[in-house]
Amino acid sequence: MTELTSLSLVEARDGLKKKSFSAAELTSAHQTAIEKARALNAFVLHTPERAVEMAKASDARIAQGNAGPLEGIPLAVKDMFCTAGVRSTACSHILDNFVPTYESTVTSQLWRDGAVLLGKTNCDEFAMGSSNETSYFGAVHSPWRRKGSNTPLTPGGSSGGSAAAVAARLCLGATGTDTGGSIRQPAAFTGTVGMKPTYGRCSRWGIVAFASSLDQAGPFARTVRDAAILMRSMAGPDPKDTTSADIPVPDYEAAVGKSVKGLRIGIPKEYRLDGMPAEIEKIWEKGRDWLKAAGAELVDVSLPHTKYALPAYYIVAPAEASSNLARYDGVRYGLREPAREIIDMYEKTRSDGFGAEVRRRVMIGTYVLSAGYYDAYYLRAQKVRTLIKRDFEDCFNAGVHAMLTPATPSAAFGLGEKGSADPVEMYLNDVFTVTANMAGLPGIAVPAGHDAQELPLGLQLIGRPFDEETLFSLASVVEHAAGQFSPQAWW
Numbered sequence: 222m223t224e225l226t227s228l229s230l231v232e233a234r235d236g237l238k239k240k241s242f243s244a245a246e247l248t249s250a251h252q253t254a255i256e257k258a259r260a261l262n263a264f265v266l267h268t269p270e271r272a273v274e275m276a277k278a279s280d281a282r283i284a285q286g287n288a289g290p291l292e293g294i295p296l297a298v299k300d301m302f303c304t305a306g307v308r309s310t311a312c313s314h315i316l317d318n319f320v321p322t323y324e325s326t327v328t329s330q331l332w333r334d335g336a337v338l339l340g341k342t343n344c345d346e347f348a349m350g351s352s353n354e355t356s357y358f359g360a361v362h363s364p365w366r367r368k369g370s371n372t373p374l375t376p377g378g379s380s381g382g383s384a385a386a387v388a389a390r391l392c393l394g395a396t397g398t399d400t401g402g403s404i405r406q407p408a409a410f411t412g413t414v415g416m417k418p419t420y421g422r423c424s425r426w427g428i429v430a431f432a433s434s435l436d437q438a439g440p441f442a443r444t445v446r447d448a449a450i451l452m453r454s455m456a457g458p459d460p461k462d463t464t465s466a467d468i469p470v471p472d473y474e475a476a477v478g479k480s481v482k483g484l485r486i487g488i489p490k491e492y493r494l495d496g497m498p499a500e501i502e503k504i505w506e507k508g509r510d511w512l513k514a515a516g517a518e519l520v521d522v523s524l525p526h527t528k529y530a531l532p533a534y535y536i537v538a539p540a541e542a543s544s545n546l547a548r549y550d551g552v553r554y555g556l557r558e559p560a561r562e563i564i565d566m567y568e569k570t571r572s573d574g575f576g577a578e579v580r581r582r583v584m585i586g587t588y589v590l591s592a593g594y595y596d597a598y599y600l601r602a603q604k605v606r607t608l609i610k611r612d613f614e615d616c617f618n619a620g621v622h623a624m625l626t627p628a629t630p631s632a633a634f635g636l637g638e639k640g641s642a643d644p645v646e647m648y649l650n651d652v653f654t655v656t657a658n659m660a661g662l663p664g665i666a667v668p669a670g671h672d673a674q675e676l677p678l679g680l681q682l683i684g685r686p687f688d689e690e691t692l693f694s695l696a697s698v699v700e701h702a703a704g705q706f707s708p709q710a711w712w
Contacts (some may be wrong), residue, residue: 229447272338275338297392298395313574327427348431366708378404408441409629418455661686
């Protein structure tokens with residue numbers, strides 16, 4: 222059954238329709254792959270009994286002719302999504318053994334369409350990180366290795382477990398969340414496709430909150446078409462989330478392969494950073510050539526407030542995290558450290574329950590929201606955010622359909638190589654991705670080539686609000702030109 226794990230989601234969907242294999246067989250093949258790949262630490266919880274049960278139900282529906290759009294497709298779910306009856310911890314000690322009685326809207330829609338849950342994937346604690354090293358369950362190891370080296374590499378973060386699971390053929394797709402690049406950066410590091418939809422396109426209900434005005438759910442897949450199929454099931458309005466947009470969900474799959482002739486693609490000059498590796502510049506140049514050859518028009522544009530995006534993000538995101546994480550106090554659920562008085566219980570629980578990075582961001586957030594500093598930091602950062610959004614609006618109003626940029630400032634780095642002495646060094650990994658979150662825009666990362674160490678490099682496309690279709694069309698051009706990348710199994 223090993224060959225079943227090499228199928229794309231589209232191929233698996235077609236095989237199930239033709240009854241070339243059953244959902245139970247497809248699920249079993251992926252469960253075997255997960256067992257063999259424990260060295261990656263991509264999963265924090267396997268759900269084999271649930272998977273078998275769901276696969277059997279899918280086979281019954283297929284036999285009856287009632288198959289859903291994702292019928293029998295085995296998926297992995299980032300541990301930020303609450304799954305009814307299945308432990309959901311946001312990879313934090315403070316949510317030890319928390320089992321929700323409710324299902325997130327995004328995952329409920331995947332199960333509605335027939336998908337099968339393989340398990341919960343590892344991530345940075347409360348999605349705070351760019352390397353998946355802050356997880357209470359330990360770091361995820363990328364399925365990629367540098368040429369001739371056994372140095373363990375990061376799969377990126379915070380959705381590193383989902384990205385690694387998709388790249389290593391442990392599932393046919395996975396969910397992620399993106400607050401400042403947490404889908405697109407891991408996708409670029411692992412040679413997978415990662416989509417962050419427009420803010421409001423997918424419901425946030427039932428997703429553990431990090432920064433509520435920035436968080437957005439999205440899919441990981443091995444191909445652009447697979448990501449488009451997953452997006453259609455994940456997206457849609459939700460009365461339980463007042464920030465979700467009440468607009469129809471298009472057929473994203475139909476946009477894949479659609480002509481891009483006549484589309485105007487902006488090349489922001491501010492994304493040319495000092496000291497950017499020549500390999501990143503080269504892959505960016507290739508992307509421009511591929512889109513031009515497909516009939517798109519390339520235009521130079523300016524997004525002048527880009528340089529303020531990262532510092533503004535690292536004020537807004539911790540501020541919202543400080544507020545959201547105030548609920549974890551040991552009273553209602555999760556970890557509770559014994560103490561004589563309630564204040565001591567709060568302090569001990571939060572001190573022991575949160576990891577170092579989460580504590581750091583909560584303290585930064587509390588500081589910038591405090592009396593005397595709110596206006597100087599938080600209010601000013603929100604004003605900068607408005608200017609960043611306006612930069613994009615000016616370009617789109619001038620006829621630009623999308624932006625083409627690098628996805629990351631480098632290929633994947635080694636575990637432990639960054640951030641231990643200076644956290645800012647790790648934060649700089651988000652330099653190309655945070656603008657889309659600050660402006661609420663859709664962005665997709667698509668594999669575009671390799672560096673000299675034979676590690677994958679990705680390109681990013683940023684689109685107009687609620688125009689994910691154009692991004693899927695453009696991304697499929699890049700994918701067709703660059704090809705698809707697979708790691709050599711070492712695990």
